[in-house]
Every structure is written in C-alpha cells, then in structure tokens.
Amino acid sequence: xxxxxxxxxxxxxxxxxxxxxxxxxxxxxxxxxxxxxxxxxxxxxxxxxxxxxxxxxxxxxxxxxxxxxxxxxxxxxxxxxxxxxxxxxxxxxxxxxxxxxxxxxxxxxxxxxxxxxxxxxxxxxxxxxxxxxxxxxxxxxxxxxxxxxxxxxxxxxxxxxxxxxxxxxxxxxxxxxxxxx
Numbered sequence: 472x473x474x475x476x477x478x479x480x481x482x483x484x485x486x487x488x489x490x491x492x493x494x495x496x497x498x499x500x501x502x503x504x505x506x507x508x509x510x511x512x513x514x515x516x517x518x519x520x521x522x523x524x525x526x527x528x529x530x531x532x533x534x535x536x537x538x539x540x541x542x543x544x545x546x547x548x549x550x551x552x553x554x555x556x557x558x559x560x561x562x563x564x565x566x567x568x569x570x571x572x573x574x575x576x577x578x579x580x581x582x583x584x585x586x587x588x589x590x591x592x593x594x595x596x597x598x599x600x601x602x603x604x605x606x607x608x609x610x611x612x613x614x615x616x617x618x619x620x621x622x623x624x625x626x627x628x629x630x631x632x633x634x635x636x637x638x639x640x641x642x643x644x645x646x647x648x649x650x651x652x
Contacts, residue, residue: 484507488506489503490570491574494578495577495580500514500521503524532572543594550600554594558615559619559633560618607650611646621633
C-alpha cells in the first residue's frame with residue numbers, strides 16, 4: 472500500500488520551514504523527521520537523501536513561480552501593479568519557497584541558485600511587455616526587491632517601513648505611472 476501524498480508534502484513542508492527558520496545547517500534529516508512527525512525511515516521513504524529534499528524545494532519553487540506568472544498575466548489590476556503589490560511578503564507558499572531556496576543557494580546549492588535566476592528572468596519576461604523600456608523594468612524590479620527585502624527583515628524594526636493600505640496603493644500607482652509603456 473502506498474503512503475498518502477500528504478505525508479510527502481508534510482516532510483517537504485517541515486524541511487522548508489527549518490530552512491527558513493534555521494538555515495541550511497539546521498536542516499538535517501533528523502531535524503526534518505522530528506519536525507514532520509515521522510521516523511527517519513519514513514522520511515527516507517519519501518526522499519531518499521538530503522539532495523532529494525533539496526531538489527524538491529527547488530522544484531516546488533519552480534512550480535510556484537509558474538503559477539505566479541499565470542497570475543501576473545491575468546491580474547485585473549495589471550501586471551506591474553499586481554507584481555509590486557505582491558512584493559510585500561505575506562508568508563505565503565511562494566514567499567516561503569523563495570526564502571528556503573535562497574538558504575540553499577547561500578549554502579552553495581547550484582540548482583537553487585539557478586532556480587532563483589530563472590525566477591527573476593521569468594518575472595522580467597512577463598513584465599517587459601507592460602513597461603516602456605529597460606530602465607522602467609529595472610525600476611519595477613528594484614522597487615519589488617526593496618519591498619520584499621524590508622518586509623523579509625521582519626520584526627519591529629525594518630530598515631524602511633513597508634507601506635500598507637493607502638500608502639501601498641499610492642506607491643503602486645506611482646510605479647505604474649512611471650513604468651507604463
């Protein structure tokens with residue numbers, strides 16, 4: 472009898488959570504098994520090695536970016552507005568996958584680095600038709616990076632307050648106005 476797919480996701484979720492919270496050094500197979508509530512043998516049933524777990528994190532990011540690209544393309548408010556607005560980290564699946572993959576990249580995982588580069592290129596590609604030129608695309612990407620970075624710092628003291636509500640609306644309107652084709 473095969474194990475339910477949810478058990479596999481539970482293990483991957485636990486590994487990803489440890490990567491986000493403790494970094495790659497803390498994301499051992501033993502720690503992952505404990506966090507997932509499975510034996511180490513149970514973990515190895517789903518992921519035969521730490522490399523397999525790392526690759527699964529990278530593949531999860533790729534799938535989530537693909538879904539994000541589809542959402543950007545169909546966003547009623549427009550691609551640029553949606554992209555800037557969604558750059559405020561909300562601790563959703565994509566945010567966690569980005570941070571976990573970044574932790575792997577920082578530890579030297581070349582597949583993670585490649586996936587992050589692909590993510591950036593995919594975002595640029597989907598936004599390019601919606602901006603006037605390369606400088607406008609750079610503006611959108613850098614505003615997005617700044618929002619994400621400041622928000623990702625978390626805690627009570629981000630470097631710069633992350634705009635919310637009307638302030639975020641005004642920022643989105645400004646960026647769209649400057650970047651529009």
